[in-house]
Amino acid sequence: MEIIQIVIFSVIATIIIVMLKVHRPEIAVQASLAAGVIIFALVIARLSPILDFIKIYTGKININSQYIPVLIKIIGIAYITEFGAEVCRDAGENSIATKVEMAGKVLITILAVPIITTLLEMIIKIMP
Amino acid sequence: MNIDLIFRIAAVGILISILNAILKQTGREELAMLTTLTGLVLVLVMVAREIVNLFNLIKTMFQF
Numbered sequence: 001m002e003i004i005q006i007v008i009f010s011v012i013a014t015i016i017i018v019m020l021k022v023h024r025p026e027i028a029v030q031a032s033l034a035a036g037v038i039i040f041a042l043v044i045a046r047l048s049p050i051l052d053f054i055k056i057y058t059g060k061i062n063i064n065s066q067y068i069p070v071l072i073k074i075i076g077i078a079y080i081t082e083f084g085a086e087v088c089r090d091a092g093e094n095s096i097a098t099k100v101e102m103a104g105k106v107l108i109t110i111l112a113v114p115i116i117t118t119l120l121e122m123i124i125k126i127m128p
Numbered sequence: 129m130n131i132d133l134i135f136r137i138a139a140v141g142i143l144i145s146i147l148n149a150i151l152k153q154t155g156r157e158e159l160a161m162l163t164t165l166t167g168l169v170l171v172l173v174m175v176a177r178e179i180v181n182l183f184n185l186i187k188t189m190f191q192f
Contacts, residue, residue, distance in 0.1 A: 012134070
């Protein structure tokens with residue numbers, strides 16, 4: 001199954017990285033980055049049916065469909081931000097990791113602004 | 129996404145550290161530094177190519 005392949009690969013990768021860390025720490029960081037990229041790609045490839053599922057059912061419930069692409073984009077941004085932040089944290093650069101996370105949050109809030117405005121307008125309409 | 133990238137990186141890392149040890153023995157310090165840099169750049173290029181593949185995959189997946 002997929003998960004067994006991923007787990008075996010990650011164990012081998014960690015062993016190699018620990019071995020490399022003694023002699024060449026800078027190459028060890030890149031090896032862990034490469035391992036992260038490969039596992040991430042394996043997982044992302046399995047994600048497309050879920051996204052199609054979301055699209056189909058939100059289409060059925062006729063939620064006006066301009067929100068769904070924004071939602072999916074926000075998920076994508078969150079994925080990449082978390083990936084970058086963890087890589088920096090792995091290398092020991094916590095300050096850079098928090099900066100990357102802050103940038104991710106800012107970008108997500110920028111994307112979420114139109115949704116929030118329509119929500120607030122709806123609430124204002126309901127208010128007496 | 130080929131799995132053998134990790135093994136290639138490990139091979140480059142080990143090769144570089146062995147080369148460094150040899151060069152240090154024979155007394156040529158600056159050459160050791162140069163081999164370290166070339167190994168670093170080589171691994172960087174390999175990893176960068178994989179990262180580009182990943183981000184293109186994400187871009188198509190999440191309709192960026």
